[in-house]
Amino acid sequence: MDLKSQKNFFQPRARLLLQLGDKLIKNENIALLELIKNSYDADSRWAKVKLVNIGNKDKGYIEIIDEGEGMDIEIIENVWLEPGSDYKENLFRKRVRTPKYLRLPIGEKGIGRFGVHKLGTKIELISKRKDKNEVVVKIDWNEFAKNKYLKDAKFDVFERTNPEYFKGNRTGTKIIISGLRSEWDKRMVRELYKSVFTLNSPFHKTGKFRVELDTDDPKLLEKMPKWDDVEKFALWHFKCKIEGSEIKEFLYEFTPWASLTGVKSRKITEKDDYINDRSTLVFEEKINGKKKESILNLSKNYGDNDNPKTIGPISFEGYIFDRDKLTLDLSQHQGITLLKDYLDEQGGIRVYRNNIRINEYGEKGNDWLNLDMRRVNIPAKRVSNNIILSVIDLNEEKSSALIEKTNREGFIENEAFNDFCTSILYTLNIIETLRKDDKDTIRRKFNPTEKQEPVINSLGKLRDLVDSKVEPESLKIEITKHLVKIEKDYNHINEVLLTSAGIGLTMGVGIHEVQKVISELNYLVKEESVPENILNLVKHLDELIENYSDLFRQAKNQEEDSVKLINGAIFNIEYRLKAHNVQLIKDYQNKPSKKIECSKRLMLGAIVNIIDNSIYWLERKRKKIDVSNIKFEKKILIDLYNNENYVDILVADNGSGFGLPIHQLTKPFVSDKTSGMGLGLHIVSEVMKVQNGQILFPEIGEYDLEDEFENGAVVVLRLNKKKMI
Incomplete structure (x- = not known):
């Protein structure tokens, strides 16, 4: 016979929450970033992180404060105190946005708060929602280690009818963490600063989210870069206004660093002949199988007579950077690693309408203008998302032809949206052309010459030839991809070349073989030979380089x-x-x-x-x-x-x-x-x-x-x- 157990349910141990935090939250930085994300989700303009005496575990504490919607007792009891709550996940799935800044939640799992114990053993949370009482939660995580079962680990949750912190009409949340688990050193604080820094945007927009990090010991953040320091790396700045069929205003600025001696700055506006000759928006279309250039008019009516719709004026501003290692090392600025992290997180072109951000555009991984693919085609000229920081501003009343999707994730991809993208890419192409001239000036003066780097120089010439002579486009893209990989692998070999005579001789033979194949490729492209032959040679070269690269990838530790x-x-x-x-x-x-x-x-x-x-x-x-x-x-x-x-x-x-x-x-x-x-x-x-x-x-x-x-x-x-x- 079957003997039925009387315990047919899970009875979680109190230390389960501590284990959750330990396993799911990797380190102190991530624990703090999770709390900062909560401030973003709460529709706050900012989150302030304050570190006080954190080199002392017993006396130090950490504060996180925001001015968001705050929480009332109902949310605290039914959401905040429920591990794994699906509250935010449901909001995200239903595309429910915050009332002020129309944000979708970025913290969906409901577990971030349990990483707080990674920071300290005690937490005090104070929160207030509009027209609600101030709520206080006090938790001593040590109690979870002392008690056997989760239901036995008690803590204080209460309301204040007379608020002590969020007085008057103020709302928001404040978290104080004490009994620190770690003694924070300078390196930990600086790593936190870097993580926080990538969340901030350089453009002053209503609805942006700003994170401030403050400490009672200024030496901990001494010499850490601010946005002004990141901006110093930007060699190029542009600001344009597009309206109707014209680029009405145009500003292009190239400002070389002081260390780039002999390289002159320049400033170009709509008054220059070069821009004036190109200010009319044009695009290429096929009519009866033939390519024809037509004028683009953003002021045309995309609706009907009863309901006219236009795109209206477009403001387009941004900064462009050079991430080439040889060039960056010439900058003499501090913070190159942070610059790269910042561009990886914030890079791209974002869109705002009446200062409210249109989500998706400019998000990491969303290449809505195909910038990265354009750069694969012409890497020497085009910009990619990780070297540009840019915003587009639209007027809501005059851009009615651009219709947001029902889920608010970008615009409906109609005729107006396609024209909008075309106008941005047309303007960006002018900026890229000007930038390439300045970029080439830097390369000629400071980067290796053809004599020093014959293979790289030949590859560059070959890419230019392929771009101008090879058709169809699909074949050009495939060849270019191989050439980009060849250059990357060749550079790897150069960097990993050991100094023994045997390996040096092997490398010499390899370079000679590579140079021969590239010379043949240059000849074939110039003579306009069969494109398939070019592709076969490129593939052969790709494999050749990869084989040499494998010679240097072995080690025993x-x-x-x-x-x-x-x-x-x-x-x-x-x-x-x-x-x-x-x-x-x-x-x-x-x-x-x-x-x-x-x-x-x-x-x-x-x-x-x-x-x-x-x-x-x-x-x-x-x-x-x-x-x-x-x-x-x-x-x-x-x-x-x-x-x-x-x-x-x-x-x-x-x-x-x-x-x-x-x-x-x-x-x-x-x-x-x-x-x-x-x-x-x-x-x-x-x-x-x-x-x-x-x-x-x-x-x-x-x-x-x-x-x-x-x-x-x-x-x-x-x-x-x-x-x-």
């Missing part, structure tokens, strides 16, 4: 102790340090040692190589300073930084810093030494690559260093931690 590894390297070079009277500061010995994945032999050589480099340049600085009778004490600092997934070994000196641009430091046979071969840092770079690590040259402020080291040479070797099974 094992578990090593990070502190012992550094001690071993110092032992190997200790005599030289003493001989040159260099003071070694061993800050790494104060840090807990971690297990890392690496080759001990290769890493010992890499660390010694970097220290040896510092010894050379410290001696050079001493000789220079001796002339002016100023006392100089040579120092090298070695430190260790632990992260969740990797370990950073930092070597810094108090010398004069690197004399070469960062992008040239790891290039083979490039040296700033009088008789140097230029192989030291190149070998270190290759050693790190074969161990799935990195060599980094951090910007000022990334690590907490004394000023004398900030201005010297700073090198970081990043290695993966040993994975726990």
Whole structure:
């Protein structure tokens, strides 16, 4: 017979919520970002994050404040206190938008709040909704560890008829987290800043969402970039007004950085002949099988006589960046990594009507103008979403021909929408043409010449020829895709080239073979031979490059102790340090040692190589300073930084810093030494690559260093931690 159990239901343990937070929320940054998303969903214009005394776990606390809709007791009890609530998911599915800024929720799972315990053991939530009482929730997460079952872990939830924080007509939510789980260091705060920074928009729009990060210790965010710093990277700015069939106003500005010596700035307006000759909007259409250029008129009636509809005036403004590594390294600005993160998140062209954002356009992954595909076709000229920050402004009354979809996700793709896109792309094409001239000027002056990089130069010429001569369009696109991949793989080989004679010879043979195939391709395109032959040769070249690339992708690592590894390297070079009277500061010995994945032999050589480099340049600085009778004490600092997934070994000196641009430091046979071969840092770079690590040259402020080291040479070797099974 069957004996039926009396316990035929789940009885969740109290620690389940703690486990949820631990498993679903990766780190402190993500936990805070989840709370910030809640402020966005609450229709707030901003979220303010305040960090107070966070280096002290017992006395520190974190505040998150917004001015959104707030919550009443009903929402707290039936939504906020229900793990996995589908409240926001239903709003998103039904496309229910917030009343002020017409936002769809970005936090849908209802679990983000349980990551709060990742930040601290105590939480106090204060919230007020319009015409409702102020609600307070106080939770001590320690109670969830003490009690066996979830139903036994009690906490305080109550209302205040006389609000203490959100007084008068104020609404919103304030969260205070104390009993911090971690002592926040400078690096953690700066990583949080970077994450928060990518959420902010440079264009002042009603309905934008702004995040502010404040701390009681200004040094934690010292030298971190603001939007003004990101804007400094923008070499190009444009601002246009399109109306009817004309570009009525046009402003194009090229402002080279001070470091781009010899490159002149320029400003072009609608008064210039070049723009005046191109101000009329035209588009290409096929009539009876023949291509014909027609004039585009955005003021025409897209409706009928009883219900006229037009597109009206369009304002189009934006900033364009150059993400080419060689060019960025010439900028001398701090924050290149943050710039790339920001552009990856915020890049694209967004659309506003009466200052209210039309969702979808400009969202990450939504290439509504096919910018990325256009760039594949003509990479040297076109802009992609991750190098442009732009907004389009429309007048609601005059743009009635552009009709929003019922789900409010963009416009209906009718004739008016197609004309709207055409006008934007027409204007953008003019901007791209002007930009290419300026971009080419920079490349000619600062980037490698044909003699230095014959393969890359030949590939560039070949792409231009393919673009102008090969038809049909589908074949042109396929060939161009292969050429882009060829260039990427070729650059990989160049970067990973080791210095042994055997591999060097192999590479020489490879380059010779590649050059022969490219020469044949250039000849075929010029002679307008059969396009299929061109495609076959390109595919052959693609495979050839990929085979050479595979020669450099092998490495064997094992578990090593990070502190012992550094001690071993110092032992190997200790005599030289003493001989040159260099003071070694061993800050790494104060840090807990971690297990890392690496080759001990290769890493010992890499660390010694970097220290040896510092010894050379410290001696050079001493000789220079001796002339002016100023006392100089040579120092090298070695430190260790632990992260969740990797370990950073930092070597810094108090010398004069690197004399070469960062992008040239790891290039083979490039040296700033009088008789140097230029192989030291190149070998270190290759050693790190074969161990799935990195060599980094951090910007000022990334690590907490004394000023004398900030201005010297700073090198970081990043290695993966040993994975726990």
